[in-house]
Amino acid sequence: MNEATPTNSNQPESVYGEIGLWIAILADLTIFTLMFATVLYYRGFNPELYVQSQARLDQFIALINTLLLLTSSFFVVLSIHKARSWDWPMSGRFLLAGMACGVGFIGMKFIEYGDKFEAGINLRTNEFFMFYFMTTILHLVHVLIGLGVLTIIRLGFPARGVVAKGRLFALEAGGVFWHMVDLLWVILMAVVYLAR
Amino acid sequence: MTIREILDAGGRVWLILLTLTISSYLLAEDFATRGGLVIMAGLFAFAFIKARLIIRHFMEVKHAPLALRIAFDVWAVVGFCSLVGVAWYGHEGLLN
Amino acid sequence: MSNAGISTRSHITNQKIGWWCAIAYLMLFGNGFIMVAGMFPPPDPMLSADAVKAMFVDNKLMIQIGFLMMMFGCAFGYVFAAYLGQAISEVEGKFGILSIVTFGSQFSTFLLLGVSSLLWELLAFRPEAYDANTMLMFHDLVWLSFILLVPPTLPIYGAMAVAAFQDRSAVPIFPRWYGWLCAWALVLFLGGVGCEFFFDGPFAWDGLFAFYLPLVDFTVFIVATLTLLWKHIKRQEAAL
Numbered sequence: 001m002n003e004a005t006p007t008n009s010n011q012p013e014s015v016y017g018e019i020g021l022w023i024a025i026l027a028d029l030t031i032f033t034l035m036f037a038t039v040l041y042y043r044g045f046n047p048e049l050y051v052q053s054q055a056r057l058d059q060f061i062a063l064i065n066t067l068l069l070l071t072s073s074f075f076v077v078l079s080i081h082k083a084r085s086w087d088w089p090m091s092g093r094f095l096l097a098g099m100a101c102g103v104g105f106i107g108m109k110f111i112e113y114g115d116k117f118e119a120g121i122n123l124r125t126n127e128f129f130m131f132y133f134m135t136t137i138l139h140l141v142h143v144l145i146g147l148g149v150l151t152i153i154r155l156g157f158p159a160r161g162v163v164a165k166g167r168l169f170a171l172e173a174g175g176v177f178w179h180m181v182d183l184l185w186v187i188l189m190a191v192v193y194l195a196r
Numbered sequence: 197m198t199i200r201e202i203l204d205a206g207g208r209v210w211l212i213l214l215t216l217t218i219s220s221y222l223l224a225e226d227f228a229t230r231g232g233l234v235i236m237a238g239l240f241a242f243a244f245i246k247a248r249l250i251i252r253h254f255m256e257v258k259h260a261p262l263a264l265r266i267a268f269d270v271w272a273v274v275g276f277c278s279l280v281g282v283a284w285y286g287h288e289g290l291l292n
Numbered sequence: 293m294s295n296a297g298i299s300t301r302s303h304i305t306n307q308k309i310g311w312w313c314a315i316a317y318l319m320l321f322g323n324g325f326i327m328v329a330g331m332f333p334p335p336d337p338m339l340s341a342d343a344v345k346a347m348f349v350d351n352k353l354m355i356q357i358g359f360l361m362m363m364f365g366c367a368f369g370y371v372f373a374a375y376l377g378q379a380i381s382e383v384e385g386k387f388g389i390l391s392i393v394t395f396g397s398q399f400s401t402f403l404l405l406g407v408s409s410l411l412w413e414l415l416a417f418r419p420e421a422y423d424a425n426t427m428l429m430f431h432d433l434v435w436l437s438f439i440l441l442v443p444p445t446l447p448i449y450g451a452m453a454v455a456a457f458q459d460r461s462a463v464p465i466f467p468r469w470y471g472w473l474c475a476w477a478l479v480l481f482l483g484g485v486g487c488e489f490f491f492d493g494p495f496a497w498d499g500l501f502a503f504y505l506p507l508v509d510f511t512v513f514i515v516a517t518l519t520l521l522w523k524h525i526k527r528q529e530a531a532l
Binding site: 016022026029030033036037040041043044045047059063066067070071073074076077078081090175176179180182183186187189190191194195196 | 217220250267268
């Protein structure tokens with residue numbers, strides 16, 4: 001962390017100083033928690049429907065997806081770790097690996113949706129599938145936003161020998177958002193795929 | 197990069213997260229039958245423990261100012277309690 | 293603005309007019325839609341054709357007056373759109389892409405809201421004479437257009453977030469936290485786009501995620517925006 005301090009901006013010194021980011025993260029977590037509570041609330045009216053419909057989901061794909069996102073988050077952690085010791089080439093490789101896991105997640109999601117559509121299930125099939133599609137699609141939008149942010153950060157990585165100001169900050173802030181996407185999926189999996 | 201460095205940089209947390217994920221998958225294994233409220237609460241507890249590990253270690257909130265740490269812990273506790281509470285409410289048939 | 297025909301003082305006055313037009317549009321929308329037309333809470337999408345018809349026959353005059361207020365609200369909204377676009381152009385230093393997007397997207401929102409209100413006026417014009425099923429269809433149209441207005445408004449929040457993040461001035465009009473607020477508002481509005489699929493539940497047009505949360509979201513956004521803009525006007529006055 002020798003020449004790291006960003007200048008020429010109203011950017012705070014550390015990612016902890018970016019209060020807006022943290023409030024947005026907490027607000028998003030709260031909204032998703034509210035949505036999960038709504039799922040469980042409606043579930044109370046007709047638990048049998050939920051249990052039967054849930055049995056038609058592919059829990060194994062969800063498990064693979066959780067492992068993909070956790071691994072992706074871990075690669076981003078390693079990327080930040082390397083960037084802090086100013087090893088940008090290695091940091092860039094870890095970031096790409098993390099993004100690859102994210103792309104894998106999207107691929108798995110499309111396989112899963114494809115299976116559902118083939119089985120004649122869509123978001124109007126019943127109340128459970130309404131929640132299933134709406135929660136997973138809203139989460140998928142977060143994955144796409146996160147991947148977009150990580151791509152922009154990756155494109156801004158310093159070329160050989162050139163240290164760009166504020167890069168570490170952007171990487172840390174993007175990482176926080178990406179970890180939130182990961183943790184939303186962890187709770188989504190418990191509520192939508194596993195809870196019986 | 198040595199194994200040791202990877203473990204210290206968050207690898208241990210990652211391994212714990214993988215273990216917890218696979219455990220909760222196995223805990224909920226027979227997906228077609230209706231489990232009890234206890235199993236559901238256990239699954240949510242696993243999920244929020246994982247969430248907290250991600251917050252503390254991956255987002256590095258453990259080094260953050262106190263207010264931020266408290267805010268995230270409040271979210272985790274309130275979130276877990278409200279999910280279990282709503283699930284309990286429905287489970288007891290109080291809605292019908 | 294030194295070589296312009298309008299003095300700086302008049303420019304500040306015009307900004308104040310823009311600010312008060314925002315208050316006027318919020319008052320007309322809030323009172324017209326909620327108090328007079330009685331559209332809060334929204335009617336159930338499951339209502340039968342006859343129930344929809346009865347609603348308009350029974351409350352004909354109030355609905356007509358309420359949506360007339362909405363139409364006037366749109367008139368004030370155009371002025372606010374211009375003011376907001378101008379504020380972003382001050383951040384940009386010129387009338388650049390972000391200002392044009394903010395203004396254009398805001399403008400089109402009020403245009404569509406005006407058309408939406410017009411269709412409500414149509415429903416209340418002579419509901420006794422209309423066929424109940426046709427009324428049901430138009431009633432679906434007004435509510436879907438009202439909630440599905442969301443995607444065309446999203447560029448406002450995107451452009452304002454980018455403007456807040458890229459601003460390098462010492463005293464920014466829109467600080468960084470406001471950029472995060474806009475980004476979060478944008479994401480939260482997405483919950484509303486499911487309303488064309490559902491008649492019931494939290495994603496239908498009278499549901500938590502399609503109606504109430506976007507309403508809270510918009511309230512937070514508009515209060516923050518107007519507060520920051522007022523502070524900016526006061527700073528300009530102090531610098532005179």
